[in-house]
Amino acid sequence: MSLQTATSARVELARAKVNLALHITGRRSDGYHLLDSLVAFPQIGDRIAVEPADKQELRLEGPFARDLDGPTEHNLVLKAVSGFAARAGITLPPVRLTLTKRLPVASGIGGGSSDAATTLRLLEDFTGTYLSEDTMHALALSLGADVPVCLYPEAQRMSGIGDELAPGPVLPNCxxxxxxxxxxxxxxxxxxxxxxxxxxxxxxxxxxxxxxxxxxxxxxxxxxxxxxxxxxxxxxxxxxxxxxxxxxxxxxxxxxxxxxxxxxxxxxxxxxxxxxxxxxxxxxxxxxxxxxx
Known part of the structure; x- marks a missing residue:
């Protein structure tokens, strides 16, 4: 499938996911815990940039970049890229993704999940190819239980293993x-x-x-x-x-x-x-x- 890609960088804040309340309500037979949580997405987060390049690469910057363990290809951002191309049925042109890691790693605020979700949103705008809501949700869930809620960084209520989502309340200015x-x-x-x-x-x-x-x-x-x-x-x-x-x-x-x-x-x-x-x-x-x- 051919596509028209953007010629300039797309940049977005990958907001932290904060559990304002988190109740554990059970555990499934496969070991996954069930939860009921009210989450918010403050204006604090990592930074993701997508831009045309000569080859596909992921650059890691920021104060917590060194804390991202393992090979770069295991990063959720690159998994989001390959997953998006597969679900969209397209061949992505070479892109450079720059992850400026400002949130601590593995710290209970969904940094990696938000990075992946933000990458998916950016790729839709970058390629002009938009997945259906159900397809995007399934793709996000395949990347991690916390990724779907991060697709829409606004107050939400999440339940199940994190995959059941409902709009949250209007939050006060604070x-x-x-x-x-x-x-x-x-x-x-x-x-x-x-x-x-x-x-x-x-x-x-x-x-x-x-x-x-x-x-x-x-x-x-x-x-x-x-x-x-x-x-x-x-x-x-x-x-x-x-x-x-x-x-x-x-x-x-x-x-x-x-x-x-x-x-x-x-x-x-x-x-x-x-x-x-x-x-x-x-x-x-x-x-x-x-x-x-």
């Missing part, structure tokens, strides 16, 4: 501060440490949160069922949460995903100041802030 202690935590070990796997689902999710206080009140009625097991394996998570809770500008804090990244919600005008304060007190932590939505 700020978020992400903090990672730069200590690795094993997701399989966190799940193995779970004492209860058949927990209740999320409470009824409103269509809209009018204010930050409404959002924090709702989140206070929810949990991250992986937080306790993760803290038992990685005490640094407790230190991060304590630092967030000690700052009176932070109105709510919790761990995201399986860790070790934690988030704090605050008034948008305070987000950057909170980030600066935490950086001064904890120079070895990774800290970023921005709008929640």
């Amino acid at each position: 700020g978020i501060v992400l903090v990672n202690p730069k200590v690795g935590v094993s997701t399989p070990e966190v799940f193995a440490a779970l004492s209860h796997r058949d927990n209740d689902a999320l409470p009824l999710v409103p269509e809209k949160f009018e204010s930050l206080s409404q959002l924090t009140a709702y989140l206070s009625s929810c949990r991250n069922d992986l937080q306790g097991p993760a803290e038992s394996l990685c005490p640094e998570i407790s230190a991060v949460l304590a630092a967030l809770q000690e700052d009176t500008r932070i109105e709510f804090s919790r761990m995201s995903g399986s860790g070790a990244t934690c988030f704090g919600l605050c008034d948008q005008k305070h987000a950057m100041d909170v980030e600066r304060s935490l950086r001064a007190e904890h120079p070895n932590w990774w800290i970023a802030s921005g709008p929640l939505a």
